[in-house]
Amino acid sequence: MSSTTPRLPGTYVFDAAENRRGRALNRLCGSLKDAGNRERFTADEAAYCETYGLTAEQRDAVLRRDWNRMMELGGSIFYVFKLAMVDQKSMQYLGGVFTGMTTEEFAQALKAGGRNFG
């Protein structure tokens, strides 16, 4: 069995290389599970990004809440979701963003049996 990371359209496959690429971003998002860090982040988001050594692109994606871009820059959904929770956004909200739907449309697609890909 090959361990070449699969390339599947519309799917992020998080491997060790992605882990390295997204490390600062994921560390920042992961830190937000602590209330004190959430306060520090909320008080000055840009400064908080500086302390975690984000690249300029990662910082901009965080500040603009560009969830798709965060994923493209090595974000792991389990970390990025912690930033969404700070904004009180649900996983269904993110599902809508990732698929170009409103939260309601995404939730309805799931209620109707989910999205099917052949």
Place this chain on the structure above:
Amino acid sequence: MTWGLATSHVPSIGAAMDHGKTQDPYWKPLFDGYAPAREWMARHTPDIAVVVYNDHANAVDMSVTPAFALGTAESYRVADEGWGSRPVPAVTGAPEFSDHLVKSLIDASFDLTVYQELDVDHGLTVPLSVYCPDPGERWPCAVVPLLVNVIQYPQPTAARCLALGRALGEAVRSFPEDLKVAVFGTGGMSHQLAGARAGLINQDFDRMFLDAIEHDPEKLAALTREEYIREAGSEGIELIMWLIMRGALGPRIRRVHEAYHVPASNTAAGMVLFENLSR
């Protein structure tokens, strides 16, 4: 080894229980589906449950990614995942039993990472709540956490998971004390949280898996990681953890109950309960 439970561990299933929403129209079908399994398990309380699960960026960060890890602590705190800890009891461990499993499994050439301290997140506590919705002050059994890397590619192969389960079953049976042990395989079913394929649900694959986990686990062990990710989604690969549960059971099992429901938040939710007939 008395029984094996496979169940999804979607956080919102725990939240629905914690916030009294189990009778809401959205959640009622899911929890109604659990009811017969819960009744049966309440009459067959184990002394120890081995819960196979994965952490979700709570106790384990990505600076280290153990393929397989086992908890050997006396107790495990419930993790704060960013919205406060779930209002459920701390988890009591079974350190001597854990030590035995570590020795047995490493002797069997499964090189486990060992956790002496571990906060357990929804991956472990939601399955416990699926088993026992109202634990009161304490869970009805001690717990041994068995963690699997399902987040970072390459995950362990499905075949390796089935083999680990078989070794786990042998390790449990060789423990000198006469204890009743249950094993939980958690996570799955089809789901993908991010990317343009987010919201993927493949009911055909899930139904096939629910059937084959009983009758033909070798068929599931032969699937590649790419097939799991393609068919069940990038997070649907969590299904490999069900194979550890299945491998731990003996050759003779009986399906007590199964349930399948779409959706639980962004995913399909599955459950299947097996009684182990070969002790």
